[in-house]
Amino acid sequence: MLMPKPDQGVIDRRAEIIAAMRAIVPGEGVIADDAMLKAFECDGLMAYRQLPLIVVLPETTAQVSEILKYCHDNGVKIVPRGAGTGLSGGALPLADAITLGLSKFNRVLDIDYANRCAVVQPGVTNLGVTKAVEGDGFYYAPDPSSQIACSIGGNIAENSGGVHCLKYGLTTNNVLGVEMVLMDGTVLRLGGKHLDPGGYDLLGVLTGSEGLLGVITEVTVRILKKPETARAVLLGFNSSEEGGDCVAAIINAGIIPGGIEMMDKPAIHATEEFVHAGYPMDVEALLIVELDGPKVEVDYLIERVGEIATGQGAIYSRISESEEERAAFWSGRKNAFPAVGRISPDYLCMDGTIPRKKLGLVLQRMTEMSDKYGLRVANVFHAGDGNLHPLIMFDANQPGELDRAEEFGADILKLCVEVGGVLSGEHGIGVEKRDLMGEMFTEDDLKQQQRVKCAFDPDHHLNPGKVYPTLHRCAELGRMHISRGQVPFPDIPRF
Amino acid sequence: MTEILKPDTADQVLDAVKWAVSEATPLDVRGTGSKAGFGRPVQAGRVLDLSNLAGITDYDPGELVLTAGPATPMTEIEQALAETNQELAFEPMDMSVLYGTDAGAGTLGGVIAANLSGPRRIKTGAARDHFLGFQAVSGRGEVFKSGGKVMKNVTGFDLSKLMAGSFGTLAVMTQVSVKVLPRPEKTRTILLMGADDTHAVAALCDALGSSHEVAGAAHLPASVAARSAVGYVSGAGTSVTAVRVEGPGPSVEHRCNSLRDLFAPFGAVEELHSHNSAAFWREVRDAAPFTGDWQDHQVWRVSVSPTAGPTVGQHLRARLGGEVYYDWGGGLIWFALDARSDAGAADIRRVIRDCGGHATLVRAAADVRQAAPVFQPQPGPLADLSKRVKEAFDPEGILNPGRMTAGV
Numbered sequence: 001m002l003m004p005k006p007d008q009g010v011i012d013r014r015a016e017i018i019a020a021m022r023a024i025v026p027g028e029g030v031i032a033d034d035a036m037l038k039a040f041e042c043d044g045l046m047a048y049r050q051l052p053l054i055v056v057l058p059e060t061t062a063q064v065s066e067i068l069k070y071c072h073d074n075g076v077k078i079v080p081r082g083a084g085t086g087l088s089g090g091a092l093p094l095a096d097a098i099t100l101g102l103s104k105f106n107r108v109l110d111i112d113y114a115n116r117c118a119v120v121q122p123g124v125t126n127l128g129v130t131k132a133v134e135g136d137g138f139y140y141a142p143d144p145s146s147q148i149a150c151s152i153g154g155n156i157a158e159n160s161g162g163v164h165c166l167k168y169g170l171t172t173n174n175v176l177g178v179e180m181v182l183m184d185g186t187v188l189r190l191g192g193k194h195l196d197p198g199g200y201d202l203l204g205v206l207t208g209s210e211g212l213l214g215v216i217t218e219v220t221v222r223i224l225k226k227p228e229t230a231r232a233v234l235l236g237f238n239s240s241e242e243g244g245d246c247v248a249a250i251i252n253a254g255i256i257p258g259g260i261e262m263m264d265k266p267a268i269h270a271t272e273e274f275v276h277a278g279y280p281m282d283v284e285a286l287l288i289v290e291l292d293g294p295k296v297e298v299d300y301l302i303e304r305v306g307e308i309a310t311g312q313g314a315i316y317s318r319i320s321e322s323e324e325e326r327a328a329f330w331s332g333r334k335n336a337f338p339a340v341g342r343i344s345p346d347y348l349c350m351d352g353t354i355p356r357k358k359l360g361l362v363l364q365r366m367t368e369m370s371d372k373y374g375l376r377v378a379n380v381f382h383a384g385d386g387n388l389h390p391l392i393m394f395d396a397n398q399p400g401e402l403d404r405a406e407e408f409g410a411d412i413l414k415l416c417v418e419v420g421g422v423l424s425g426e427h428g429i430g431v432e433k434r435d436l437m438g439e440m441f442t443e444d445d446l447k448q449q450q451r452v453k454c455a456f457d458p459d460h461h462l463n464p465g466k467v468y469p470t471l472h473r474c475a476e477l478g479r480m481h482i483s484r485g486q487v488p489f490p491d492i493p494r495f
Numbered sequence: 496m497t498e499i500l501k502p503d504t505a506d507q508v509l510d511a512v513k514w515a516v517s518e519a520t521p522l523d524v525r526g527t528g529s530k531a532g533f534g535r536p537v538q539a540g541r542v543l544d545l546s547n548l549a550g551i552t553d554y555d556p557g558e559l560v561l562t563a564g565p566a567t568p569m570t571e572i573e574q575a576l577a578e579t580n581q582e583l584a585f586e587p588m589d590m591s592v593l594y595g596t597d598a599g600a601g602t603l604g605g606v607i608a609a610n611l612s613g614p615r616r617i618k619t620g621a622a623r624d625h626f627l628g629f630q631a632v633s634g635r636g637e638v639f640k641s642g643g644k645v646m647k648n649v650t651g652f653d654l655s656k657l658m659a660g661s662f663g664t665l666a667v668m669t670q671v672s673v674k675v676l677p678r679p680e681k682t683r684t685i686l687l688m689g690a691d692d693t694h695a696v697a698a699l700c701d702a703l704g705s706s707h708e709v710a711g712a713a714h715l716p717a718s719v720a721a722r723s724a725v726g727y728v729s730g731a732g733t734s735v736t737a738v739r740v741e742g743p744g745p746s747v748e749h750r751c752n753s754l755r756d757l758f759a760p761f762g763a764v765e766e767l768h769s770h771n772s773a774a775f776w777r778e779v780r781d782a783a784p785f786t787g788d789w790q791d792h793q794v795w796r797v798s799v800s801p802t803a804g805p806t807v808g809q810h811l812r813a814r815l816g817g818e819v820y821y822d823w824g825g826g827l828i829w830f831a832l833d834a835r836s837d838a839g840a841a842d843i844r845r846v847i848r849d850c851g852g853h854a855t856l857v858r859a860a861a862d863v864r865q866a867a868p869v870f871q872p873q874p875g876p877l878a879d880l881s882k883r884v885k886e887a888f889d890p891e892g893i894l895n896p897g898r899m900t901a902g903v
């Protein structure tokens with residue numbers, strides 16, 4: 001992975017930069033010791049590592065503002081970092097950049113049940129938000145599998161999702177407002193406790209911008225009352241295609257479940273051997289469908305889902321009869337990653353979205369690729385919204401296997417785009433998929449996105465080298481060629 | 496006379512914008528012009544009429560995604576969706592009701608460009624939340640796209656969000672994709688009669704803070720309720736507070752019973768069945784109480800946190816007279832006042848200054864909208880950033896200049 005060439009001038013000024021940072025963040029908030037920096041050398045994408053120039057852990061918005069202003073004025077780059085659980089290398093350090101960790105922003109500031117929202121600092125974990133309100137029967141809906149560790153600021157930067165997305169939306173649909181700091185130190189508020197602020201939806205474009213537009217220092221999220229009850233049903237099929245068709249049939253019947261997840265045979269076997277969830281071992285595809293809401297609704301809909309599944313050729317069906325059983329159904333899915341980790345020395349977790357009707361084709365092509373590359377693949381899948389997570393198994397100690405796995409992964413993502421899907425459903429582009437952006441976007445598409453970057457951070461100081469394969473200078477992106485009366489337009493009717 | 500450019504294809508849109516750039520001639524970008532009364536009057540010598548870019552190009556109910564030309568009439572979209580028992584869950588308001596123009600004249604592109612929504616906003620979001628992707632021509636005369644035709648996507652910046660609510664000032668959309676959802680099987684509305692503002696707030700907070708998935712919450716003072724076309728509402732002779740529940744039959748029944756119990760301590764309770772319920776929420780959605788005899792009044796849409804609603808409503812009336820009603824769950828106050836030259840803008844914005852919301856002038860004569868800031872003025876640094884975003888798409892100011900902000 002080619003990263004921007006480090007600026008030796010900045011590296012040479014390290015001592016001076018450390019001193020400036022210590023003046024802003026006193027005490028242990030500035031980390032310059034190599035052994036301690038090592039803890040920050042990568043995020044969840046561990047194939048890429050780089051020691052940061054230094055790490056700074058501010059505690060207040062005023063400090064963040066001063067840090068960014070200093071960096072802006074002195075040509076120093078910044079890599080924002082939440083909990084470092086990102087899977088696309090978004091928080092990968094740069095040798096000439098400060099890693100700005102938000103972990104000390106860990107307080108819940110305000111819980112407002114009457115307006116059904118909570119104001120928290122960005123370093124609070126996703127689960128921490130729910131923990132703060134669950135005593136009163138509320139929760140925060142987006143639930144990435146990493147929710148115990150990942151930060152809410154990181155969730156906004158990645159527009160994270162989870163099994164609840166189909167019914168309750170992604171992060172972007174559940175954030176009401178933020179306080180953020182621009183690279184020049186300007187502190188801004190976008191949104192608040194009210195809905196749909198007037199003007200351009202800058203909060204909307206900040207969400208999912210992977211730390212390229214600003215540093216988030218405070219967050220207002222929607223909270224929801226917990227549904228009265230939830231029940232899940234396991235449905236087994238002879239093929240993944242049938243499973244996919246069953247998902248469409250459920251939706252066509254007007255039912256939007258709280259979650260619909262699918263696993264293919266390799267994933268079922270890996271997880272069953274690991275957690276003994278009680279999954280059937282003789283099916284090719286397993287669906288977990290969860291209904292949530294009032295008990296009467298859940299009881300009614302789960303029967304209907306069962307009937308629909310039978311009509312779609314389900315060869316296995318089991319409805320949870322207790323909370324323990326429901327938890328057991330989910331334990332397999334939730335442990336799919338570690339389960340695959342047990343049967344293979346290493347694996348790559350891919351993330352792409354496809355139109356669901358292309359599932360059969362995509363899985364078949366993946367099997368062919370698996371043969372071609374000589375590597376196994378297991379599939380767990382947010383079936384409701386077409387978000388695939390193929391797990392490519394390899395052994396990094398075997399020469400060439402990592403490269404083959406990466407090529408295999410790239411082929412899968414290209415296939416997602418080819419069938420009308422996208423490169424990432426929830427993990428983001430980061431450095432991992434940066435060089436594949438051209439598969440989906442034209443040069444003009446990418447330039448237009450980068451012009452938005454220029455409106456926020458004209459000198460490319462925030463998280464450079466991520467998301468976009470080429471760094472265009474803003475001046476060059478701004479140029480327009482205008483020649484008067486260039487085109488005549490005889491064919492456009494005028495009235 | 497204003498010249499009208501009427502392209503038939505996305506390529507022709509590109510040609511038209513390129514030409515406008517080269518001639519330095521701003522364009523007034525239109526679907527069918529049904530929302531010409533929303534926003535500041537555009538200063539442009541030429542109209543770019545997109546009405547030929549219409550038609551649904553791709554719709555598969557099982558995928559929950561619909562792709563169409565931007566000028567596809569909402570009536571056509573709604574009909575196609577109804578055939579498969581689906582809908583646009585964000586319940587976009589029909590602005591022609593407020594403007595007294597031809598009903599159902601709106602287009603899908605217009606709905607997105609104005610980021611419209613209805614009372615289901617609290618539960619399901621606004622247009623922005625359902626807008627998955629688009630193709631467009633920027634004010635630079637370049638074709639670009641963003642987003643996609645799938646439900647989950649974090650691939651590059653989410654420019655769809657910027658387009659939603661940008662009123663055609665950033666780029667001309669030539670194709671749009673939206674998320675659609677199944678229609679609820681059943682709808683019921685529980686009414687609380689005669690509650691004063693304080694009790695209404697308490698009742699609505701209880702309902703919205705419950706697990707009953709309320710999909711609409713409104714409060715109509717007596718004078719506003721009296722103008723409803725729904726007998727149960729207009730006949731009440733008092734204020735009406737309403738919550739809506741939707742879903743499968745048995746679930747709706749169960750939740751209605753719980754909500755009736757919850758409302759009982761606050762006063763008399765009634766129920767609206769499907770037809771009445773639909774009519775009532777359409778009125779709330781479209782600001783219908785401020786049409787007919789009220790057509791000559793100026794109308795504001797004020798957005799504050801829901802609990803700030805009643806205080807703000809009271810202050811608005813005390814200062815400026817007029818009438819309010821609350822699309823409560825969305826923290827929305829609809830406010831109508833006697834026409835005046837500044838539409839009361841300064842006073843209204845003073846009222847909401849301390850509670851962190853915003854006010855938008857949605858109906859007033861063109862000269863008033865020209866003079867008074869229609870959208871909430873932004874603090875300096877935010878206004879600067881918005882201006883830089885505009886320039887990133889349309890540096891020459893070719894597209895709908897002045898529609899959102901004077902001089903931008």
Ligand SMILES: Cc1cc2nc3c(=O)[nH]c(=O)nc-3n(C[C@H](O)[C@H](O)[C@H](O)COP(=O)(O)OP(=O)(O)OC[C@H]3O[C@@H](n4cnc5c(N)ncnc54)[C@H](O)[C@@H]3O)c2cc1C
Nearest residue numbers: 082083084085086090144145151153154157160161211216
């Ligand atoms: C086992 C496992 C399971 C996972 N499951 C899911 C899943 O189900 N769904 C899902 O969506 N993701 C999942 N992830 C990915 C990851 O947890 C999410 O992307 C998460 O949102 C990252 O949050 P973080 O705080 O760790 O961010 P980091 O990794 O620290 O940073 C991620 C990006 O956000 C930026 N950033 C972080 N904080 C801020 C801030 N305050 N201001 C501005 N930019 C900031 C960084 O620069 C970086 O680009 C999983 C990861 C793991 C390891």
Ligand SMILES: Cc1cc2nc3c(=O)[nH]c(=O)nc-3n(C[C@H](O)[C@H](O)[C@H](O)COP(=O)(O)OP(=O)(O)OC[C@H]3O[C@@H](n4cnc5c(N)ncnc54)[C@H](O)[C@@H]3O)c2cc1C
Nearest residue numbers: 680681682683684725727765766767768769770771772773
């Ligand atoms: C004893 C009694 C008490 C009633 N109490 C109330 C009450 O408290 N509140 C109230 O709102 N109504 C009341 N009604 C009228 C009630 O709305 C009608 O009976 C209605 O048809 C019931 O519809 P539903 O919601 O049960 O049927 P649904 O199954 O939801 O609707 C059936 C179909 O009829 C259509 N439809 C429903 N009502 C009408 C209508 N009025 N005009 C045209 N099409 C319609 C629906 O759109 C749908 O297509 C009462 C009627 C009776 C006989």
